[in-house]
Amino acid sequence: MPDIQQQADEKVFAGRALVAGFATGSIVFSDTALSFWGGVDSRTGEVIDRHHPLSTQVLTGKILAIPGGRGSCTGSSVLMELIMNGHAPAGIVVSRQEEILSLGVIVADEVFGRSIPVVQLSEDDFAELHSIPEVTLIGDKIIASRIETAPGFDAADRTYGNSIALTSRDWSALNGEMGKAVQVAMRATTRMAEIQGATELIDISQVHIDGCIYTGPTSLEFAKRMRDWEGRVVVPTTLNSISVDQMRWREQGVSPDVAGPASELGEAYASMGARKTFTCAPYQLSSAPRQGEQVAWAESNAVVFANSVLGARTAKYPDYLDLCIALTGRAPLTGPHIADNRRASLVVNVSGFVSRDDMVYPILGYHIGKLVGDEIPVVIGLETWKPNLDDLKAFGAGFATTSGSPMFHIVGVTPEAYSLESIVGSKIKASYEICPKDIVADWRKLNGSSVDAIEFVALGNPHFSFDECERLAALCEGLAKHPDVKVLVTCNRATFDRASAANLVGKLSDFGVEFVTDACWCTLAEPVIPKSVDTIITNSAKFAHYGPGLTGKALRFGSLADCVAAACQGELKPVCPTWD
Structure with a gap:
């Protein structure tokens, strides 16, 4: 490391390099955490979370200073897309241990040879950045000024696994004796373990992969490379929602230019041995883990449900680390995997x-x-x-x-x-x-529109369950849908088949409900959501939050009964609820 203090008279902050590197530029600062999925456009670098203080700002080439990520595990995928298309921040500064964004950088580095620095500061030092216009990131240091070169710094000097108690099989994977895909997977896993402070890896029993969501060409290229490097999952592995309904996209009017890459991405993961479950609610499947079972799940709502409601044990795994763990069967022993940490x-x-x-x-x-x-x-x-x-x-x-x-x-x-x-x-x-x-x-806040007219009802984020199909059918019974309102439910294939067998799909179809499987609301756009639609109502807080940025539409939030009323009337006056 060069003598940084001699390069500038400005203040130098000592931090922790989550991903070592060099970057310089102007700061974009917020004390509010940011989800890159649903919060940042993967093509342009614009902040599209309309509820975030940085909304509309473009992060390209800037030093982004945020407390950390939040929300979706797919943030790692969005950041990797930005790194590869040239619209990423030049560097990222956080105030807490950041894993989702760091993993996106790590995989870009290991698979594509591209990287940006990520540095963690103390909360007090981070707060000082609010009043500093430009900084330079060099390794674990942040200088309060712009420096164009970093003599003597080389981020490529890296070792793997030296701080972790690895088994002989782990070392074989790390040394490439089990193939390139497994080697890349173990490298990413050990680098993440070091960030997390884990000293050993554990065996896990199953994986749920969130990285099968198409965020751009890099997400597909990653899966194809791991497949072509002969990657194969070694534990039972389920797949999250993808970006299209594989079975119905043609009749839904989705362009082959959109459906083709999204479907190809799902097939690439399936070719590595993952099951085509295509659901953001894997806890609805018969393979859901038991209390105390050590698993590796990605998809933010699924992680929270698995830990909280099922009592299974999983960290909040970023996209791509999920596949790495599926290929090795090994995960860092940290976070909610440890009883005291729960x-x-x-x-x-x-x-x-x-x-x-x-x-x-x-x-x-x-x-x-x-x-x-x-x-x-x-x-x-x-x-x-x-x-x-x-x-x-x-x-x-x-x-x-x-x-x-x-x-x-x-x-x-x-x-x-x-x-x-x-x-x-x-x-x-x-x-x-x-x-x-x-x-x-x-x-x-979630009712971003005050207009009464509603043209679209979005249900199933996360995926609708069988019981919700029953409840919706009961609410719709004897009613007529307004001809100008579209009602769409997303669910997994297993739920759809069960609801079909129980004639719930038939009853709801008679009312005018349409179903989409495989995809969910965080990935659907035109023409599934028609261009003519101005206002969408949903009973999902998640979609009400992300929807404005993802769809460009106004969102209304209500109960399931409100959604049915809007479907029948074509309008619904926003009446503030009273629960006291």
């Missing part, structure tokens, strides 16, 4: 709800996610609510949208929180009180 550090007391509908759960999860950041909360006050699995799915999806945390606990509801004392850690960092008026502001 304890709550925050307490959230919910009170004052005299009445409630199915809007409460997604908004409550969304609100709590914003409060906790990366910390694990335990929620009290819901012991008598008796939420069902779909309520917990909606809560978890909202929570995963605004939080970087891998899980939550609800006393008397989730399996590890049979009492408050059983799940809190040695030190509670903070306690929060939430009453109905606290989440009304989130309801208003």
Whole structure:
């Protein structure tokens, strides 16, 4: 490392290089975490999260300073696309251990030989960047000025696995004795383990891959390279939603230019041995893990559900690390894989709800996610609510949208929180009180349009369950859909087949509901969502948050009953809910 202090009289911050490198440029600063998936355009580098303070800013060539990522595991894929198409930030500075974005850089480095630096600062040093216009990143240092060259610095000087207790098989993989795909996979896994501070790897029993979502040509090229390098999964592996309905895209009017690469990406993963489950809700499958089972799941809502509701153990795995673990069967022993790391550090007391509908759960999860950041909360006050699995799915999806945390606990509801004392850690960092008026502001925020007219109803983010199909059919019974409103449900193939056998699909089709399998709302666009549509209503806090940036449409948020009412009337007056 060169003597950086001698190169500038400006202040030098000492940090931790999550990915070592050199970059210089002007700062784009925010104290709000950012999800790159749904938050940054993978083609242009523009921030498209319309609820984020950096909305409309272009990150290309800038030094992005954010506390860290949040939300979707696909952020790693978006960042890798940006690195490869030349629209990435020049470097990234974070205030907490960042894994999703770091992994995107690591895979770009290992597979394509392209990289950007990622440096972690203390919270106090990070806050100082707010008033600094330009910085230079060199290794683990940040200089408060622009420096065009870094003499003596070489990010290519790297070793693998030296701080981790690896087995002889791990070393064989790392040394290339098991093929190039496995070698690349083990290199990425050990680099991530070092970032996480893990000292060993563990065997895992199954993987859910989120990296099969098409984010651009690089996502496809990655899968093809790993396939052509003879990659093959060594544990049971399921696939997340892809970007098209493989079986119906032609009748839906999707262009082959869009459907072709997206379908090819899913096939590339399938050719490596993964199952064509194509669902963002793998917990609905018969292969869902048991309590205590060590797994490696990606897809933010699935990770949160697996840890919180099923009691399985998984970190929040970024896209591409999921495939790496599937190819090796090995994952870092860190985070929620360790029992003590699953304890709550925050307490959230919910009170004052005299009445409630199915809007409460997604908004409550969304609100709590914003409060906790990366910390694990335990929620009290819901012991008598008796939420069902779909309520917990909606809560978890909202929570995963605004939080970087891998899980939550609800006393008397989730399996590890049979009492408050059983799940809190040695030190509670903070306690929060939430009453109905606290989440009304989130309801208003998610209702980005005040117009009454609604042309489209979007259901199934995450994927609709069989029980939700039953409930929707009951709500639609005896009613007539407005001819100018389109109603679309996304679900997995297994749910669709089961609902078809129970004649639910037939009943809903008679009402006018259309179904899409394989894809979900975070990947659907025109023509599935017609260009003529101005306003969409959904019962998903996740889609209400990401939808404006992903679709360019105005979003309304409501209960499932609200969505049916809008489908029948072609309009719905936005009436603020009262739960107290």
